[in-house]
Amino acid sequence: MTAKLCARNARRASGVAQWRADGHEARMARKKNSSAEITRPRIRDAALRLFARHGFAAVSMRRIATEVGVQVGALYLYTPDKQSLLFDLMQTHMQELHAALSALPVQDDPLAALEQFTRFHIRHHRARQDAVFISNMELRNLEPTNFRQIEAMRRAYEAHLAGILARGKAAGQFDLPNAKLAAFALIAMLTGVNTWYREGGPLSLARVEEIYWDMVRKAVGAQ
Amino acid sequence: MTAKLCARNARRASGVAQWRADGHEARMARKKNSSAEITRPRIRDAALRLFARHGFAAVSMRRIATEVGVQVGALYLYTPDKQSLLFDLMQTHMQELHAALSALPVQDDPLAALEQFTRFHIRHHRARQDAVFISNMELRNLEPTNFRQIEAMRRAYEAHLAGILARGKAAGQFDLPNAKLAAFALIAMLTGVNTWYREGGPLSLARVEEIYWDMVRKAVGAQ
DNA sequence: GTCTATAGCGAGATAGAC
């Protein structure tokens, strides 16, 4: 009984601390709906991290709830079920990826477009390691309808790169046997950075970008 | 009751068929220990396929048993627990990978060695898609001791390629900023073939080998 | 909006009959 009360108090205290960290006045935590506005992103953050670390099937709703600091029943105020939570995370990730890609300046020159894509891919994926990991690993845990939606967004992303490569090939700037395969190969190569790169290692991300861009440029036979 | 007997008979019949397929006389199925010699590999095969398709955490021992055609208790004659079954599959895969790599003829020329490695990697991994998938995806489900062993074998494989690249760089045959990163990049790229290649597609595996070797050769700045 | 409590199910693993 005593232990349970202590846990509650600790949870509430950390909730207030979070509000302060977000730059709000502490008293705003009392406003209507304020706890929901806190809890929803905290559930998403906890699920993202736990799914990435242990895998969707290995993480229980109880564990997510514990991480957030609520009881398991409270999670179902924010998601109808566990599957929807996974789909929501993956869909949001893919939507952000496409939005960020669309926000890049248009490059008429295929070589400039390829360099921009290469650097963008490394930076964007590096900054979202957990979401990338989940989106690559948990496709098989999506129900068919959900799978098709995510898969379509993946294909569109690959097609974007394949388009750049095809343009460069048509213009005689790239020397490529097959633009589509090259797109697959390059994306696999670039996403692979996430498997070994660690903050604080011997190489800066800027240096990694240079090294990978060097390999990409050569691989497509540019110049 | 009737249904259960039917299932049993079907199981036994298929067991005998397996023996025939292996080139043994049908009556050898009666020999001492013969069922164990059948059941063990069938458990491994079923686990390999199910883990690859649905993920380690999502596959129950009951499901593996059903696939093999035995009751769940029988699995524990062959593995002390589920974790050991996963580790055994991954360890066997890595050991076979190293054995196959060691069996390749020695190539003094770095370019010849790189071409041999590229073609070997694509072919070997393509022929073992389920084991490769598991070995890449289920590392996080290994207990720490098991993880360290598998991880060491992975690093040794990467180091082999990095060694080829470093030799070629030292000899002035390759133009590379960083041999170790190039090894990571090339392995990610080559393993990626498994994510899209399907038997019966428009490209033969031999053609895929050519296309990827073309990209690898250019990426390392050979010649 | 969150809690407590629980329904209903399936998991991993083991014991003992045959």
Next chain:
DNA sequence: GTCTATCTCGCTATAGAC
């Protein structure tokens, strides 16, 4: 070597109090 039966546990999801 395999089966049947079972122990014990943890899971997803829901109901109803506050």
